[in-house]
Amino acid sequence: MNITPLLNLLSRWILFIAVAYKASKTHEKSWVLLGTAFFIDGLNVESYIWAPLGVHVVKGAYDVASKISNFAIAILLIWGALHLKYKKSDFRHVVVMAVFAVTAYLWLFLLAVNAFGGDHFTLKSSFPSLALGGSLVYLGIILRDYAISKHHVEELFPWGLMLLGVLELTYPFTRQVEWYSTMAFFAAAIFRLIAALGALKFVFYPIGGPGSTRVIDIKSGAYLFPDREYARERLGNLMTEPTLVMVTREDPSVLKARLHPDALVFWVTRAREGLINERPTVYAVSPTNIGILVDLIAKAVNRGYRVLCVDAFEYLTVENGFDVAFKFLTTVKDLLMAHGGSVVLMVDPRSMDPRQEKLLEREFKRD
Template identity: 30%
Template sequence: MLEILNLIVRLLVWGLATYRWWKRREDFMFLLSLAIWVDVLAALSKRAVLADIGLKPKTTALAPLMSILAIIEGVLLITASLLVLDRIKELWSQFALLTSTTLGSLYVLMATLLSESSKVISAVPVPFLGISLMFTGYILLRKDIDSKKVAALFPIGIFLLGGINITYPLTVDTPLARCLYGMGALFRGMMLIGMLNYAFMRVTLPEMPIMEFPTGAFYTTNGKIFERLLWKMQSSGNGVFITRKSVQEFKPKFPVFWSTMVASGMLDENVVAVSPTDIGILIDRIRRYLEKGHSLVVLDGFEYLVLENGFESALKFLLSLKDSVISGGGTLVVLLEPRALSKKQLRIIQREFEEFKF
């Protein structure tokens, strides 16, 4: 009975994950829902579950099947995590995915051809899945989900479940195995509760529209215009602000992403701290706010992003942000400090952005 309940929980988590992907079209959520579906298939390949539904496959076929599914799920989880980190295009990330896929599948093939026991066949894939689960749980908790919200139960449950999988080679034939299986069911229950909240998590809606700004991408070097933009966002509750400066004392009524090295994650209802080297993850988040009606995006501290990432990477982020804002029908305004940029760098930006008039 516990096995069937476990299967139902996995199906529900998969359904909720797929629903969130369908509503928000997040690339990482697409891969995460695929990984959870593979997890459902892994449950269906367990002998106890198959027996409950009247199937009696050859026992020797199950271990290789479950092991290959563990490798696939682990690779999908790592890929989703790298998307959250915006590291998927880096060479080391692709090498890690290639290596884990190649060596993991090769191990299962060789162990099966050598007629090894099911314990030996799964000795590498299951701990690999455990490491992948822990990595994904950690990344989601650190980069995407506020640890103070019910939704945090989802990544916490993933992380704890991964810890159980890592112990598999040492505990599979011990009295602890049944106890750990029960704990795994508990952690999956945590995942379900967290995913239920995560799938329907609300995005801060604008209080009123801002009608006077044209759609497009602009820059300004005028601090007074910048202050007026902030006042406009505060009075309307409409806008997204990316800044180098702390705004916790300001109590913004609009979403703020604070680019800093001294904090991480959600600091207040509308304030999220993001490392300047992780700015790529902001694109999807800002797109969500635009989809919910926010129409103004203001970036302050571009020079700091250049300092931490180099001009080419910072410009690539800026152009991606521009495309996302314009495609969402919004207005992007970048505050520049000309003295912090070379003449060539400034000309490149001025080619892509019009000067803002307010």
């Protein structure tokens, strides 16, 4: 039994599920676009996948139908990668994508009217394969630079996509070489599976556990302090705690030198996304991604982190409103308390109105 078609189909749907889950948690346009691309890829019109499974494309439609999916996937991958990098689409990006879409349509029109002749497979496939292969390589590069941690299992995600893209670029020239194309189809399945495994790790298991036990004896509870120095006087140097999780606005390049190597930092910023330092682990998280920030903290707690320090509450309030930011605090506080942990909130009372200050004092003990 030839498992290559099944492996290829399975890896495509794993990629879609992982990216779709990421999109559902972040609500970011980039992951929605990428998820849509991988959904189309899961239903891609490729005879070597569907024919062994008993699904056959109508004769005469294959040449055009298979290229439509190539162009659609390429446009969505490039568009999604641009949003990963720039967090938006600028005018120049829209112009480039519009030119590309028109060119793709003209190519499909030429295929439909048989302008390339009957047997010019390499010519017919050249531009669609260039578009799809180039978009996969570009997305892989953007993922490595802006979203994926390096030297970890999740780096298989971009590398698998880049290898798949390079293989796709050779498709017009090697597809009709029977002995090579068989190996190429199997290699494509392996590269997709590599990307799928990396995507699963990136989306569902982004955080490891602390390698050391607690060194600071803090009674389980929720504490409120006006600043970090006052908290240090009362609780000790939290920076030396290996089970520490920080939600902060402080520059991580300055902060990391003072932290225990096992500490975990969520740097709240719009400038970056993903892992930016390994020891201590520093993740950049958008301030509006409250849902995914809660999920990341929950995963950290499940892996043994027990002290949460939040000194970015004012910024979260500005970006989301007090009610959303306060709900975030109560959610993570309940999570830590349920595991015998501690939450240390540092907020300047002058930044809060009397009602907000009373709500904070009701949940957190002012020391």
